[in-house]
Amino acid sequence: MSTPSPDLSILETRVYRGANVWSYDKAIHLVVDLGSLEEFPTNTLTGFTDNLLQLLPGLREHSCSRGRRGGFVERLNEGTWLGHVAEHAALALQQEVGHDIRRGKTRSVKGRKGHYNIVYGYVDEQVGIAAARLAVRLVNHLVEADPEFDWDKEREAFILRAERTSFGPSTQAIIDEAVSRDIPWIRLNQHSLVQLGQGVHQKRIRATMTSATSAIAVDVASDKDLTTRLLGAAGLPVPKQESVRTADQAATVAERIGFPVVVKPLDGNHGRGVCLDLKDADDVRAAFPIAKDQSRRGVVIVESYITGRDYRCLIIDGRLAAVAERVPAHVIGDGRSSIEDLVELTNADPRRGVGHEKVLTRIKVDDAAVALLADQGYKLGDVPPAGETVKLTLTGNMSTGGISIDRTFEAHPENVEIAEEAARMVGLDIAGIDFICPDITEPVRETGGAICEVNAAPGFRMHTHPTIGEPQFISKPVVDMLFPPGAPSRIPIVAVTGTNGKTTTSRMISHIFKGMGRKVGMTSTDGVVIDERLVIRSDASGPKSARMVLQNPRVDFGVFEVARGGILREGLGYERNDVAVVLNVQPDHLGLRGIDTVEQLADVKAVIVEAVPRDGHAVLNADDPLVRAMRRKCSGQVVWFSMSEPGSEEREMIDAHCRRGGKALVLEPSERGEMIVVKHGRREMQLAWTHLLPATFGGKARMNVQNALAAAAAAFAAGAPLHDIRQGLRTFSTSYYLSPGRLNEVEVNGVQVIVDYCHNAPGMKALGDFVDRVGESMATTSDLGRPSRIGVIATAGDRRDDDMRELGAIAAQHFDVVVVREDVSLRGRERGATAELVAEGVRASRDAGARCKQLEIVLDEIEAVRHAMSRANPGDLVVVCVDKHPTVMSELENWSNQAQAGSGQTTDGPVGDPDFTT
Known part of the structure; x- marks a missing residue:
C-alpha cells in the first residue's frame, strides 16, 4: 500500500454573494483535488485526528451530519475524507475570529475521482478564502510535517488578516441587529462603510457614524479646544485648557493652569498621544512631541488634570444608552511573580486576543509601558507585593489592553443629563462622552469631575462586551434611529429568468410600474436602466448589476433579468426576491460550467424560485414541464400563466389550483380574439385582448403573448392594480425606444x-x-x-x-x-x-x-x-x-x-x- 503524501490542493475558487445552486445563502465554493489522499480517510492516518483537535479544539463542537455536539469527531474517528476535514477546518478558523458560521457541505465531483466540491458559508469573503487556504495547508501539514509551517505564527497572521478585512466590533454589532430585523446590508468598501436597506430606503454607516451624523459635528468633536469652549459656554463642567504649538508654550500654559496637567493632541483618537499627570515643566516639554506626533494639525492641548475614574457615557439619538468605567491595562501582584510573568498570565485569559479578535485585547509591553513602570519604581523583572496594582498604560482604552465595567444603571441622573446635553451641544447623533470623576454615582458638579472629551464614532466593544457587568444591547437604539418601527428597508424585487424572453418580459414589467410612478431600476442583457435612463451599457444580467441597482438611492422598485451564467458564477447577488418569474427552460448554454443537461439547467434557474420568501410569489409557466416542477421549490405562493387551450391538462391543473384560492393568468379564445384573463380563486377578471397589445403584432408574435402573460402575472403578484397592468401592456411596444434589439x-x-x-x-x-x-x-x-x-x-x-x-x-x-x-x-x-x-x-x-x-x-x-x-x-x-x-x-x-x-x-x-x- 502506498504512503500518504500532502497532495490536497485547491483547483478552483468561487464566491457566491447570494442564493446559489448549492446554498440559500452566500457561500464559498472550492473544487479540491485529494491526489493520493483519496485512498487515505482519517482513520488510516496515525495521530491525525488527535493532532487536528489539539490545534483546532473548536472542532469538538461541530455537529456535522450527526446533529449533535461531537458529531464531527465521531466522523473523524470512523474515517472521513480530507476534503471534508478541510471544510470543517475552514469553518473552525472563521469561528476563531468571531464569525459564527456553521453551514458547509462536501460532495464528490461527478466523474472525477479524488475531486470534491467544498461549499461553506462566510461573513467576510476575504477571511473565508484565507481560511480555506490555511485549512488546506494545515491538513497537508498533519499528513506530512512541513518544517516551514509554524501553526502558531500562521494562526496569528490569519487573525491579524481577518482583523484588517473584517468589520470591527461596533460595525458588526449594528449589522447583527439589522439582520435580526430582516434589514438587508451591502458592504460598500473594504473597510467599515456599509449600506443598510435597499434603494430609496437605504441608510449608511461607517463604524458608528451614520447617514444622520453631521459632518460639522464630527469636525467640532475632532477639535478638542473648540469642544471644550462650546461645552463651557453651555455651563457644563470642563477642565481648563489651552491650545499650543510649541513645547515652550505648553510649559508656560501649564504654569498658568496649574500642575498637574494633561498634554494631548488637538485632533487625536483612541487615546494615542495622551500624556497624563504631568507634574512639572520638564514633564510637559517631554510629553509635547509625543502628543504632537498624533495631531494631524500639529496643535497640542494642555489642560488641567482631573483626578478620578474614567467613564465613557454613550449617547444615541439624544438619550443615554450605556455607561462604562474604563480601567487602564494593569496587573496585580501576587508576591511571587514578576511583572513580565503577570502580563503573560493576564494575556493567557481566553477572553484576550489580537486586536479586536476577542472581547479583550492582549496587553502589549512597549517603551511607553516600560517608562510608566519606571515612574512607579518598577522594572519588568521586579516582583510587586501581593495586592499591588501596577499600571501598564495611563488611558483606559480597550485597544491598549484595558478592561471595562458596566455602570449603566448606576449613573447619577444629573450626570446623565450633563452627558446628553454635551452630545446636543456638539450635534452628534452618536457620541461618546468621557467623564473623569471620583464616582459616576455622585453629581460631578459636587465631586469636582469634568467632561474631558466628546468623541464622534465611539467604539461599542466596552459596552457590548464589558469585562465586568451585564452587556448593553446598544445597537438596538442605533437601528431604531435609522429605521423607526414600521419603516421599510427593502424595495420590491422581481427576478426574471428563462432561456428566452427574459429581457422583453423584464421591460414589460418595468414599463407597467413606471406607469404607476415608481422609480424602477432594471438590469438586462442590454445594461442597467435607472428610471428609464440607461446608465450602464453592457450585459448586465448578473449579480453585480443587481447590487448596483440596490445601491442606487432613487430606486424604489427592482426588476432583474437573471441569467444562468451569473447564478453559476456568483449566485444571485442579493438575498431574496419578492417575485420570481420563470418563462421556460430549453436546451441552451449546455456543456458550460458543469451544466450538461436541460434538467441541470432547470435546477440553476430554479434558484430564483428558492429565493422567494413565504410572503412572495413564483410566477411559473404551466406549459413547460421543467418550470412546472419548480413549484415544489417555492416557499411562497405560485402564480401560473399558460397559453394552453381550455380543457388541456395544463388548464385542468390551473383550474384546480384556483379552486384552492390560487392565482393564474390564462388565454380565453373567442370569436373576437384571445382575451388575457386573471383568475384568483373562483373569480375571473378580463385583462386585455392579445391582438390589441402592440408588442404582439396583432397576436402574431406568440412569444410576446407569452411574455405579456408572464409580465402581467408578475405585476399582479407584486400588487399592481389591473387597470395599471392593462395600461402598461397597451402602451408597451417593440419600438427601439422601449425595447431595443427585441422585435x-x-x-x-x-x-x-x-x-x-x-x-x-x-x-x-x-x-x-x-x-x-x-x-x-x-x-x-x-x-x-x-x-x-x-x-x-x-x-x-x-x-x-x-x-x-x-x-x-x-x-x-x-x-x-x-x-x-x-x-x-x-x-x-x-x-x-x-x-x-x-x-x-x-x-x-x-x-x-x-x-x-x-x-x-x-x-x-x-x-x-x-x-x-x-x-x-x-x-x-x-x-x-x-x-x-x-x-x-x-x-x-x-x-x-x-x-x-x-x-x-x-x-x-x-x-x-x-x-x-x-
Whole structure:
C-alpha cells in the first residue's frame, strides 16, 4: 500500500454573494483535488485526528451530519475524507475570529475521482478564502510535517488578516441587529462603510457614524479646544485648557493652569498621544512631541488634570444608552511573580486576543509601558507585593489592553443629563462622552469631575462586551434611529429568468410600474436602466448589476433579468426576491460550467424560485414541464400563466389550483380574439385582448403573448392594480425606444425589417413561427411574385456544435435566403468556425426540402446586414438577428437615408432574388 503524501490542493475558487445552486445563502465554493489522499480517510492516518483537535479544539463542537455536539469527531474517528476535514477546518478558523458560521457541505465531483466540491458559508469573503487556504495547508501539514509551517505564527497572521478585512466590533454589532430585523446590508468598501436597506430606503454607516451624523459635528468633536469652549459656554463642567504649538508654550500654559496637567493632541483618537499627570515643566516639554506626533494639525492641548475614574457615557439619538468605567491595562501582584510573568498570565485569559479578535485585547509591553513602570519604581523583572496594582498604560482604552465595567444603571441622573446635553451641544447623533470623576454615582458638579472629551464614532466593544457587568444591547437604539418601527428597508424585487424572453418580459414589467410612478431600476442583457435612463451599457444580467441597482438611492422598485451564467458564477447577488418569474427552460448554454443537461439547467434557474420568501410569489409557466416542477421549490405562493387551450391538462391543473384560492393568468379564445384573463380563486377578471397589445403584432408574435402573460402575472403578484397592468401592456411596444434589439420593426425603402436578438434554436423556432405568421399576411407588392424572406442569423461561439447546427436547420425552414454571420466575441473558436457549423445545419435542412434556397456566409455583422438589404426588394421581409443592435439600427437608418438621397446604394433590379434561382 502506498504512503500518504500532502497532495490536497485547491483547483478552483468561487464566491457566491447570494442564493446559489448549492446554498440559500452566500457561500464559498472550492473544487479540491485529494491526489493520493483519496485512498487515505482519517482513520488510516496515525495521530491525525488527535493532532487536528489539539490545534483546532473548536472542532469538538461541530455537529456535522450527526446533529449533535461531537458529531464531527465521531466522523473523524470512523474515517472521513480530507476534503471534508478541510471544510470543517475552514469553518473552525472563521469561528476563531468571531464569525459564527456553521453551514458547509462536501460532495464528490461527478466523474472525477479524488475531486470534491467544498461549499461553506462566510461573513467576510476575504477571511473565508484565507481560511480555506490555511485549512488546506494545515491538513497537508498533519499528513506530512512541513518544517516551514509554524501553526502558531500562521494562526496569528490569519487573525491579524481577518482583523484588517473584517468589520470591527461596533460595525458588526449594528449589522447583527439589522439582520435580526430582516434589514438587508451591502458592504460598500473594504473597510467599515456599509449600506443598510435597499434603494430609496437605504441608510449608511461607517463604524458608528451614520447617514444622520453631521459632518460639522464630527469636525467640532475632532477639535478638542473648540469642544471644550462650546461645552463651557453651555455651563457644563470642563477642565481648563489651552491650545499650543510649541513645547515652550505648553510649559508656560501649564504654569498658568496649574500642575498637574494633561498634554494631548488637538485632533487625536483612541487615546494615542495622551500624556497624563504631568507634574512639572520638564514633564510637559517631554510629553509635547509625543502628543504632537498624533495631531494631524500639529496643535497640542494642555489642560488641567482631573483626578478620578474614567467613564465613557454613550449617547444615541439624544438619550443615554450605556455607561462604562474604563480601567487602564494593569496587573496585580501576587508576591511571587514578576511583572513580565503577570502580563503573560493576564494575556493567557481566553477572553484576550489580537486586536479586536476577542472581547479583550492582549496587553502589549512597549517603551511607553516600560517608562510608566519606571515612574512607579518598577522594572519588568521586579516582583510587586501581593495586592499591588501596577499600571501598564495611563488611558483606559480597550485597544491598549484595558478592561471595562458596566455602570449603566448606576449613573447619577444629573450626570446623565450633563452627558446628553454635551452630545446636543456638539450635534452628534452618536457620541461618546468621557467623564473623569471620583464616582459616576455622585453629581460631578459636587465631586469636582469634568467632561474631558466628546468623541464622534465611539467604539461599542466596552459596552457590548464589558469585562465586568451585564452587556448593553446598544445597537438596538442605533437601528431604531435609522429605521423607526414600521419603516421599510427593502424595495420590491422581481427576478426574471428563462432561456428566452427574459429581457422583453423584464421591460414589460418595468414599463407597467413606471406607469404607476415608481422609480424602477432594471438590469438586462442590454445594461442597467435607472428610471428609464440607461446608465450602464453592457450585459448586465448578473449579480453585480443587481447590487448596483440596490445601491442606487432613487430606486424604489427592482426588476432583474437573471441569467444562468451569473447564478453559476456568483449566485444571485442579493438575498431574496419578492417575485420570481420563470418563462421556460430549453436546451441552451449546455456543456458550460458543469451544466450538461436541460434538467441541470432547470435546477440553476430554479434558484430564483428558492429565493422567494413565504410572503412572495413564483410566477411559473404551466406549459413547460421543467418550470412546472419548480413549484415544489417555492416557499411562497405560485402564480401560473399558460397559453394552453381550455380543457388541456395544463388548464385542468390551473383550474384546480384556483379552486384552492390560487392565482393564474390564462388565454380565453373567442370569436373576437384571445382575451388575457386573471383568475384568483373562483373569480375571473378580463385583462386585455392579445391582438390589441402592440408588442404582439396583432397576436402574431406568440412569444410576446407569452411574455405579456408572464409580465402581467408578475405585476399582479407584486400588487399592481389591473387597470395599471392593462395600461402598461397597451402602451408597451417593440419600438427601439422601449425595447431595443427585441422585435424592432422598421421599414427601409419598402422593405420590412425586423431586428431581434434571437441566438439559439428554441428562440429561432419562436421567431420562425412569427415570420411565418407575418409572411402569410404580407401583401404581394413585389413584381417578382411572392415576397421573399431573408434571415441574417448567428449564435454564440460557446454553444455546442449540435446546437449550432440545429439553429441553422430551423432557420432554413422559415427563410428563403439565410445569411450567416458571427459575433465580435468568438468565445474560444476560430474565426469562421461558428458560422460554418450553422451553415452545415442550413445545408442539411435545405437538402431535406426546407424552404431555404440560398445560403451566404458573411462574417462581419454590418457587412451581413448590407448584403441582406442589397438582396431585398420592396415588399420583402428581412429579419436580422443582432449582436450589437445600436450599430445595426444605425446602419439601417443610414441605408434608408442614402437611398432617399440617391447615393447609389440601391440597385435598378433584383440582385440574386431567390424567386429566380433554380
